[in-house]
Amino acid sequence: MLKPEALQELIQVLGQDNVLMEKEDLMTYAYDATAAMKRVLPDVVITPANTEQVAEVVKIANKYQTPIYPRGSGTNLSGGTIPVESGIVMSMLNMNQILEVDAENLTAWVQPGVIIQDLNNAAMEHGLFYPPDPGTVTTATMGGSVSESSGGLRGLKYGVTKQYVMGMKLVRGNGDVIKWGGKTVKNVSGYDLTALFTGAEGTLGILTEILVKLSPTPEAKKSILGVFDDIDKAGSAISAIIRNKVIPATLEIMDNMTIRTVENFAHAGLPIDAQAILLCEVDGYKEAVEREATLVEKILAEEGATEVKLAKDDKERDQIWFARRNALPALAQLKPTTVLEDATVPRSKIPDMIKAIRQIATKYNLTIGTFGHAGDGNLHPTILTDARDTEEMERVEKAVAEIFDVAISLGGTLSGEHGIGMAKAKFLPLEFGEEGVNLLRDIKKALDPNFILNPGKMVRRD
Amino acid sequence: MLKPEALQELIQVLGQDNVLMEKEDLMTYAYDATAAMKRVLPDVVITPANTEQVAEVVKIANKYQTPIYPRGSGTNLSGGTIPVESGIVMSMLNMNQILEVDAENLTAWVQPGVIIQDLNNAAMEHGLFYPPDPGTVTTATMGGSVSESSGGLRGLKYGVTKQYVMGMKLVRGNGDVIKWGGKTVKNVSGYDLTALFTGAEGTLGILTEILVKLSPTPEAKKSILGVFDDIDKAGSAISAIIRNKVIPATLEIMDNMTIRTVENFAHAGLPIDAQAILLCEVDGYKEAVEREATLVEKILAEEGATEVKLAKDDKERDQIWFARRNALPALAQLKPTTVLEDATVPRSKIPDMIKAIRQIATKYNLTIGTFGHAGDGNLHPTILTDARDTEEMERVEKAVAEIFDVAISLGGTLSGEHGIGMAKAKFLPLEFGEEGVNLLRDIKKALDPNFILNPGKMVRRD
Numbered sequence: 001m002l003k004p005e006a007l008q009e010l011i012q013v014l015g016q017d018n019v020l021m022e023k024e025d026l027m028t029y030a031y032d033a034t035a036a037m038k039r040v041l042p043d044v045v046i047t048p049a050n051t052e053q054v055a056e057v058v059k060i061a062n063k064y065q066t067p068i069y070p071r072g073s074g075t076n077l078s079g080g081t082i083p084v085e086s087g088i089v090m091s092m093l094n095m096n097q098i099l100e101v102d103a104e105n106l107t108a109w110v111q112p113g114v115i116i117q118d119l120n121n122a123a124m125e126h127g128l129f130y131p132p133d134p135g136t137v138t139t140a141t142m143g144g145s146v147s148e149s150s151g152g153l154r155g156l157k158y159g160v161t162k163q164y165v166m167g168m169k170l171v172r173g174n175g176d177v178i179k180w181g182g183k184t185v186k187n188v189s190g191y192d193l194t195a196l197f198t199g200a201e202g203t204l205g206i207l208t209e210i211l212v213k214l215s216p217t218p219e220a221k222k223s224i225l226g227v228f229d230d231i232d233k234a235g236s237a238i239s240a241i242i243r244n245k246v247i248p249a250t251l252e253i254m255d256n257m258t259i260r261t262v263e264n265f266a267h268a269g270l271p272i273d274a275q276a277i278l279l280c281e282v283d284g285y286k287e288a289v290e291r292e293a294t295l296v297e298k299i300l301a302e303e304g305a306t307e308v309k310l311a312k313d314d315k316e317r318d319q320i321w322f323a324r325r326n327a328l329p330a331l332a333q334l335k336p337t338t339v340l341e342d343a344t345v346p347r348s349k350i351p352d353m354i355k356a357i358r359q360i361a362t363k364y365n366l367t368i369g370t371f372g373h374a375g376d377g378n379l380h381p382t383i384l385t386d387a388r389d390t391e392e393m394e395r396v397e398k399a400v401a402e403i404f405d406v407a408i409s410l411g412g413t414l415s416g417e418h419g420i421g422m423a424k425a426k427f428l429p430l431e432f433g434e435e436g437v438n439l440l441r442d443i444k445k446a447l448d449p450n451f452i453l454n455p456g457k458m459v460r461r462d
Numbered sequence: 463m464l465k466p467e468a469l470q471e472l473i474q475v476l477g478q479d480n481v482l483m484e485k486e487d488l489m490t491y492a493y494d495a496t497a498a499m500k501r502v503l504p505d506v507v508i509t510p511a512n513t514e515q516v517a518e519v520v521k522i523a524n525k526y527q528t529p530i531y532p533r534g535s536g537t538n539l540s541g542g543t544i545p546v547e548s549g550i551v552m553s554m555l556n557m558n559q560i561l562e563v564d565a566e567n568l569t570a571w572v573q574p575g576v577i578i579q580d581l582n583n584a585a586m587e588h589g590l591f592y593p594p595d596p597g598t599v600t601t602a603t604m605g606g607s608v609s610e611s612s613g614g615l616r617g618l619k620y621g622v623t624k625q626y627v628m629g630m631k632l633v634r635g636n637g638d639v640i641k642w643g644g645k646t647v648k649n650v651s652g653y654d655l656t657a658l659f660t661g662a663e664g665t666l667g668i669l670t671e672i673l674v675k676l677s678p679t680p681e682a683k684k685s686i687l688g689v690f691d692d693i694d695k696a697g698s699a700i701s702a703i704i705r706n707k708v709i710p711a712t713l714e715i716m717d718n719m720t721i722r723t724v725e726n727f728a729h730a731g732l733p734i735d736a737q738a739i740l741l742c743e744v745d746g747y748k749e750a751v752e753r754e755a756t757l758v759e760k761i762l763a764e765e766g767a768t769e770v771k772l773a774k775d776d777k778e779r780d781q782i783w784f785a786r787r788n789a790l791p792a793l794a795q796l797k798p799t800t801v802l803e804d805a806t807v808p809r810s811k812i813p814d815m816i817k818a819i820r821q822i823a824t825k826y827n828l829t830i831g832t833f834g835h836a837g838d839g840n841l842h843p844t845i846l847t848d849a850r851d852t853e854e855m856e857r858v859e860k861a862v863a864e865i866f867d868v869a870i871s872l873g874g875t876l877s878g879e880h881g882i883g884m885a886k887a888k889f890l891p892l893e894f895g896e897e898g899v900n901l902l903r904d905i906k907k908a909l910d911p912n913f914i915l916n917p918g919k920m921v922r923r924d
Binding site for chain 1 (some may be wrong): 564565566567568569589610611612613617618621622624625634638639640641642644645646647648649650651652653654655657658660661662666678679701704705707709746747749750753804806807808809810835837838839840873874875876877878879880881882886890893894895897898900901902904905907908909920921
């Protein structure tokens, strides 16, 4: 429990209106988008207005040894924003200004509470866009997505959030305010702390301003759909596209379980007997897009697609993406609880991974639909279950652990884009060994020795 | 001095042949490509053959509290490989195997002693290339260039080394061997230690294997030259190119001093009265390159270039780049000592920076030629001097400090691509404040508490 003196100091810094203590207010901060996590009420929810207030709060938290849980929109899928014990939830939603769009240097400075889509709208006025595109682009904040280094559909060609963060202002665990990075493409001054704090899940510092890179909006786009009766052929088509030097903006896959569920849900005219669908989008200059689309069409046919469809116009393009957009909603309506994983493998291992997931589903008698970002090896095995069914949840846990095992053994990673948070912290030794986890912990201890900043996430105290 | 027992242990691990102790051998490791640095002889130079040997040596170094200076080809320009006191120089040149080129996943695993160009040659067989291209591409090692996060001419479109490192095996300061990252584009497992160790100048760990990303070789290239009688017009042309959504692979600038020197040296037919030359190369699909080259030609003319030349064939293209390639050699032959800086500013500030450098040259009565990577704001003010002239060297030092001041005040950085090393460590507070330097030091202390790994570089003990 927070001491009354601590509360008084918080109110003094932030004003009464920015310090919430009513139980009904606190309840909405006891969970986030992650399924089946324990809910813990914070003592207090605060909404700072600027960097100075954040720094003052960090000093108060240190003085009273109480944790701070920074939070954007809470859309993360790894329990990154849930309190693990009572403490202060710091909502960044009031710090939501786009401070600058600099079209000459292709950059923007934003506060952490800015919604990603709002940045895109501001960039669009200059013919620019912000390439990282997590599924929650219309609700997630920049602070949250930078702290999780979130991915999305365009990773293959454009990379993910960490490739777009150029600098930041942040508050360290001791309350120091530090500015890092800048508008220059080249910057090798000091260790790359911009990269270290990106994806650190709020455990090393609290971001109060973020500098990101923008890109020119591509002139043209074309989408192609390929239907396969064999998962290996689909995998081989993915490799063939890359081998032919086409780097699509997006290259997605849906397995049979997902196809059937989407079709049942959305009646999109999908081939329910197909073992896999590949959805591909190429973008860039008109002429380049023409060439790449034609080439992809040819490759899909050569690799044994039973049907290939090149969208002739925007309407056909929307039809192709309608199915993909409905994958998660369709799966999610089958059962009360959706456990969405993001184990990721080298793209050449996609068929192996999909087959392994199918075997795991059979072994544990679970319903698992798999779809995801085939081009960058980032699959979303989606386990449909019911958190109230303790026996089934035990099987789910075993299945998840086995999915991680397979991903690591194929040269992959525990998390492609959802982060470690609370949900996967215990699996880290699988990927890095105890020596690797010790290294992570040494960094955490060096930067936040009192474990004030989002404790219990990423790396534990011991 | 190294204790005889320590030496015995090193010989036991590495074999007599891989432990050099003769003064004439040691002398060649007392300096690197950085101008005017104090030369310090190491006690011993060793050449490990594998990760296990590196780990054993780190343990010995810890036991005897003796520093290790990892070294590739020594081409760095910030004193990154010079011993600051006696100790062990660890040459990585015997670990020079390309372990794998994986064309399906667009990656390569290399040992640190691999020369960058050798990786490019291996990648070329698969129609791929490794985009980072420091000027020393034919001599610098992968280990050195990753540790310095080196840049080069293609930064604007392709980014620099840090954008291409996907994973690594490394030896920590305590001898632990840790593998990090992997072949997946998406990876948010743990803190981004791949990024932290890239550009860490060998001060946090010793890289023993490196995983890098490769790109498809562009199908076509075109080069355009623009001549300007006014530095502001050249700057405005740079901005106009970007504003028109052309992101050239390369966009270089040379100032009047450099133009005149190159012309005198190489008789390339350069306009010696020009205030600036812009050299631009666009690459990609044939059709895209045609459009971009024509657009750049038009923009240069509109922005007031007195002459615009689009290379019609490879021969004309080589002519355009001949001048740029000769910039440094031409400047370097004017005086015995060449102090080559790399202060970097947002690209919109290039004209301000060039003018400031000119004023500084006049103020301190120095000869400074400026050329560099205009597209990414990375200039190379090159001070021509004589290290034996103590009085002039004092003026050089003042001029360098002032160049850094201006770069920082324009929103830039101390170093775009050469690193901090010994040469710029004392200037770090300028860019990050004492709080920022404390943060760097906290990371160094957490990962290498005994300051065994390349001490005296990047961040000092206190």
